[in-house]
Amino acid sequence: SQQGEEDPQALSIQEGENATMNCSYKTSINNLQWYRQNSGRGLVHLILIRSNEREKHSGRLRVTLDTSKKSSSLLITASRAADTASYFCARREAAGNKLTFGGGTRVLVKP
Amino acid sequence: KAGVTQTPRYLIKTRGQQVTLSCSPISGHRSVSWYQQTPGQGLQFLFEYFSETQRNKGNFPGRFSGRQFSNSRSEMNVSTLELGDSALYLCASQMGGRETQYFGPGTRLLVL
Numbered sequence: 001s002q003q004g005e006e007d008p009q010a011l012s013i014q015e016g017e018n019a020t021m022n023c024s025y026k027t028s029i030n031n032l033q034w035y036r037q038n039s040g041r042g043l044v045h046l047i048l049i050r051s052n053e054r055e056k057h058s059g060r061l062r063v064t065l066d067t068s069k070k071s072s073s074l075l076i077t078a079s080r081a082a083d084t085a086s087y088f089c090a091r092r093e094a095a096g097n098k099l100t101f102g103g104g105t106r107v108l109v110k111p
Numbered sequence: 112k113a114g115v116t117q118t119p120r121y122l123i124k125t126r127g128q129q130v131t132l133s134c135s136p137i138s139g140h141r142s143v144s145w146y147q148q149t150p151g152q153g154l155q156f157l158f159e160y161f162s163e164t165q166r167n168k169g170n171f172p173g174r175f176s177g178r179q180f181s182n183s184r185s186e187m188n189v190s191t192l193e194l195g196d197s198a199l200y201l202c203a204s205q206m207g208g209r210e211t212q213y214f215g216p217g218t219r220l221l222v223l
Contacts, residue, residue: 033211038198042115043214088154098144099203099212100166101154 006102011100014110019076022106023089030092032072079109115204115215123221129190132218136183136204143185148199160185197222
């Protein structure tokens with residue numbers, strides 16, 4: 001079972017719109033990472049944010065982290081049809097080295 | 112650098128059989144982790160190997176095992192396959208710390 005919850009589970013938007021998804025967790029983390037998965041294939045790393053960081057940007061991606069609320073958000077700006085995928089947050093626990101994944105958000109970008 | 116490779120990409124087995132999956136990490140990466148992905152349970156951590164030693168283990172039965180060789184290549188084995196073992200098995204490699212993991216394309220296992 002996952003120990004990170006993602007919200008919403010699914011998202012449908014028009015090309016050009018922004019997509020926002022959220023991730024919550026329960027324990028202390030070392031860092032939090034976001035991954036993309038296209039249709040049952042391998043995961044592609046998007047961005048990593050450390051526990052002492054509050055915001056990070058990478059191209060059209062913006063990630064925020066609020067450790068007091070134990071939550072993170074991923075914003076994809078000016079979405080494209082190619083952004084259609086499942087997005088997962090994964091937390092690196094403060095103790096140990098394993099990544100614990102959330103349930104994912106399925107994003108559909110309609111052209 | 113070449114990415115993480117996994118073989119085979121697809122596999123069909125029957126209940127009771129055993130299976131071995133292989134993962135070759137990115138050159139220079141010493142840590143290999145394995146994950147199982149199913150529609151019902153999502154992505155679940157199986158185990159991690161670092162320098163030929165199991166460093167972390169998830170909550171899976173003993174039928175799931177793994178090993179890592181001196182060249183960092185890793186194998187995982189599932190014995191006495193059950194229908195519920197049908198899944199996408201993903202391996203990921205990293206340098207060795209707590210940073211980014213790079214995933215392979217996965218092995219899709221179907222147990223009939």
